[in-house]
Amino acid sequence: MMSNLTSPERARAMLITGAGVLIGLTMAVLGRNDPMGAHGWIVLLFCGVLFFIVADKLYDAEPVEDRSISYYDDPTKVGILLALFWAVVAMGMGVWVASQLAWPDLRFDAAWSSFGRIRPVHTSGVIFGFGGNALIATSYHIMQRTSRARMPDQVSPWFVLLGFNLFCVVAASGYLIGITQSKEYAEPEWYADLWLVIVWVVYFVLYIRTLARRNEPHIYVANWYYLSFILVVAILHIVNNLAVPASFTGAKSYSAFAGVQDAMVQWWYGHNAVAFFLTTGFLGMLYYFLPKRAGRPIYSYRLSILSFWGIVFFYIWVGSHHLHYTALPQWVQTLGVTFSVMLLVPSWASAGNALMTLNGAWHKVRDDATLRFMMVAAVFYGLSTFEGSFMAIRPVNALSHYTDWTVGHVHSGAMGWVAMITFGSIYALTPVLWRREAMYSWKAVEWHFWLALSGTVIYVFAMWNSGITQGLMWRTYTESGTLRFSFVDTLIAMHPYYIARAFGGLLFFAGACICFWNVVMTIRRVPHHASAIDYPTTSEAMEPAVPAAE
Amino acid sequence: MTILAFLIPITLGMGAVGLCVFFWSLRSNQYDDLSGDAERILFDEDRPLPAASARLSNTTKETAP
Numbered sequence: 236m237m238s239n240l241t242s243p244e245r246a247r248a249m250l251i252t253g254a255g256v257l258i259g260l261t262m263a264v265l266g267r268n269d270p271m272g273a274h275g276w277i278v279l280l281f282c283g284v285l286f287f288i289v290a291d292k293l294y295d296a297e298p299v300e301d302r303s304i305s306y307y308d309d310p311t312k313v314g315i316l317l318a319l320f321w322a323v324v325a326m327g328m329g330v331w332v333a334s335q336l337a338w339p340d341l342r343f344d345a346a347w348s349s350f351g352r353i354r355p356v357h358t359s360g361v362i363f364g365f366g367g368n369a370l371i372a373t374s375y376h377i378m379q380r381t382s383r384a385r386m387p388d389q390v391s392p393w394f395v396l397l398g399f400n401l402f403c404v405v406a407a408s409g410y411l412i413g414i415t416q417s418k419e420y421a422e423p424e425w426y427a428d429l430w431l432v433i434v435w436v437v438y439f440v441l442y443i444r445t446l447a448r449r450n451e452p453h454i455y456v457a458n459w460y461y462l463s464f465i466l467v468v469a470i471l472h473i474v475n476n477l478a479v480p481a482s483f484t485g486a487k488s489y490s491a492f493a494g495v496q497d498a499m500v501q502w503w504y505g506h507n508a509v510a511f512f513l514t515t516g517f518l519g520m521l522y523y524f525l526p527k528r529a530g531r532p533i534y535s536y537r538l539s540i541l542s543f544w545g546i547v548f549f550y551i552w553v554g555s556h557h558l559h560y561t562a563l564p565q566w567v568q569t570l571g572v573t574f575s576v577m578l579l580v581p582s583w584a585s586a587g588n589a590l591m592t593l594n595g596a597w598h599k600v601r602d603d604a605t606l607r608f609m610m611v612a613a614v615f616y617g618l619s620t621f622e623g624s625f626m627a628i629r630p631v632n633a634l635s636h637y638t639d640w641t642v643g644h645v646h647s648g649a650m651g652w653v654a655m656i657t658f659g660s661i662y663a664l665t666p667v668l669w670r671r672e673a674m675y676s677w678k679a680v681e682w683h684f685w686l687a688l689s690g691t692v693i694y695v696f697a698m699w700n701s702g703i704t705q706g707l708m709w710r711t712y713t714e715s716g717t718l719r720f721s722f723v724d725t726l727i728a729m730h731p732y733y734i735a736r737a738f739g740g741l742l743f744f745a746g747a748c749i750c751f752w753n754v755v756m757t758i759r760r761v762p763h764h765a766s767a768i769d770y771p772t773t774s775e776a777m778e779p780a781v782p783a784a785e
Numbered sequence: 786m787t788i789l790a791f792l793i794p795i796t797l798g799m800g801a802v803g804l805c806v807f808f809w810s811l812r813s814n815q816y817d818d819l820s821g822d823a824e825r826i827l828f829d830e831d832r833p834l835p836a837a838s839a840r841l842s843n844t845t846k847e848t849a850p
């Protein structure tokens with residue numbers, strides 16, 4: 236892969252990784268009396284390994300590939316594999332977290348393995364490691380294909396992908412060491428946050444530069460979704476992470492905001508992270524891979540554009556629904572409710588649009604598990620957004636808040652929607668990327684589908700039951716006006732559901748492992764497939780003879 | 786709640802950026818042929834279109850726009 240870089244590009248890559256090594260060393264030295272020192276060594280190791288990978292190829296022959304007639308797919312490939320790697324790690328962690336809730340002894344009495352440390356490894360691992368890598372990889376694919384143009388350079392896509400993974404590694408290892416700023420989904424400390432800003436700006440610039448080179452005048456709607464994901468996440472991340480480090484030689488920092496103000500910023504961030512990390516980017520995936528796989532255009536393209544602008548303008552106002560019945564002013568809560576309910580319209584428009592696209596191709600859905608992943612994802616998207624709008628209403632939230640119902644809602648969105656659409660897209664993309672006819676084993680895709688679906692259903696039903704039971708028990712009073720149930724009573728009532736949830740999660744995790752295996756086998760075993768759409772990029776006979784499509 | 790004096794302008798600013806981009810997309814004829822636009826992603830040409838200019842003709846050097 237490195238041999239596809241020209242020597243100036245290799246030199247630039249060495250310069251960047253070399254700088255990374257120096258930064259790591261500086262952190263290790265400055266933070267030697269602090270957990271930050273450990274992060275310094277991790278950064279040093281990460282950049283050092285990359286440095287040697289590039290240095291090893293520095294004097295290899297120049298690439299012969301003709302860049303004017305091929306897309307740049309190497310980072311996409313690595314991104315897909317990284318996403319699957321993180322999926323296995325982080326979902327495995329999820330199973331462990333779930334098991335700890337059912338059998339607390341599974342903590343094994345170590346500090347690093349306590350619930351409070353491995354839980355964020357799970358959440359950041361799935362959201363950023365799995366979801367983030369999948370988003371970056373698919374965005375590289377989609378931006379080039381829909382623009383019918385190659386990415387402008389070959390270093391910045393690697394910088395974004397690997398830089399982002401460095402962030403993920405620093406985040407996950409930090410939680411285990413005990414480094415956290417205690418903001419959910421934004422736990423990493425100040426230096427990791429600063430690093431992510433740099434990576435993200437380069438990502439945005441790369442995207443815009445690719446679009447600027449496009450040979451297709453129209454910008455396909457999926458690109459809008461991805462762009463909103465990149466741009467808004469950048470702004471949210473910066474504002475929510477405004478903090479003052481206690482010292483530049485240590486990890487600890489203090490948030491710039493305090494009390495309910497901090498809570499408001501956190502959930503302004505938190506819900507928009509759901510919106511722009513876990514929703515819009517994945518909708519981009521849906522709007523590209525679903526029509527592609529079904530072989531028919533999206534049912535209503537106009538509606539897909541309308542719902543894009545609807546989602547963008549409504550989502551930003553809903554964060555306060557996480558803070559009902561708190562010190563937050565009532566009108567801010569009401570604002571959150573109003574927009575949450577309105578949000579149902581563009582959300583269902585997207586879900587309906589996806590399902591209507593499949594209408595008339597149900598035989599394909601029946602036969603093709605990949606397409607079925609996408610269909611189920613659209614259904615769960617519809618379901619979880621309906622549930623979310625419902626839970627945002629204050630009296631409903633009075634029951635659901637603090638209970639497992641929230642966790643059930645999260646996972647019907649996260650497993651049913653986010654993970655399903657990602658797996659569907661990976662199965663659609665892998666053969667195209669590696670130029671294979673099909674996946675190594677279609678049976679394994681079927682197995683994965685049923686494991687994922689049953690795992691999600693078991694998980695979500697267990698949490699609905701557990702959450703509503705818990706919520707109702709908390710609010711049951713005796714005749715004398717005291718609480719009817721003790722906290723331990725609720726734990727006993729929830730125990731069977733926790734076991735069920737761990738089991739459902741195990742099924743889902745097994746499916747993810749099968750997917751990883753299947754992708755690796757596809758790369759290694761399935762013969763290279765030179766179809767009509769595949770142009771070897773080094774032969775003579777491929778001078779650009781394509782008639783301009785428009 | 787001084788934080789709202791901060792968050793609401795930021796949010797409105799983001800909305801304003803969104804609006805500007807939307808108007809840009811209207812004015813640059815992004816919505817002229819919606820059904821064609823939806824169909825065209827289905828055409829499999831697994832390589833970039835040759836650009837109109839010679840900007841893509843160079844083989845090894847980075848292709849600057």
Ligand code: HEM
Pocket residue numbers: 326327329330331332333334336354357358361362366641642645646649650653654736737739740741743744
């Ligand atoms: C193998 C499947 C999975 C299992 C077993 C699992 C398990 C868990 C558990 C036990 C928790 C902690 C709940 C609590 O504190 O009471 C949790 C939280 C969470 N998980 Fe998962 N999970 C899985 C898959 C996923 C996926 C695929 C995603 C995202 C794409 C995800 C996102 C989250 C989030 C965002 C939270 C935090 C929820 C909250 O704070 O309300 N999980 N998960």
Ligand code: HEM
Pocket residue numbers: 419505509513514553556557558575576578579582616619620621622623624625626627628632635636637641644645648649652653
């Ligand atoms: C119309 C769309 C949606 C609305 C109105 C909505 C609303 C809500 C509400 C009211 C809560 C509970 C807040 C609380 O009581 O603390 C919540 C939590 C959550 N939702 Fe949604 N939701 C929507 C869609 C989604 C989707 C598609 C996902 C995807 C993955 C998702 C992920 C989450 C997460 C991760 C949390 C937990 C946050 C936490 O406490 O850690 N939501 N949502």
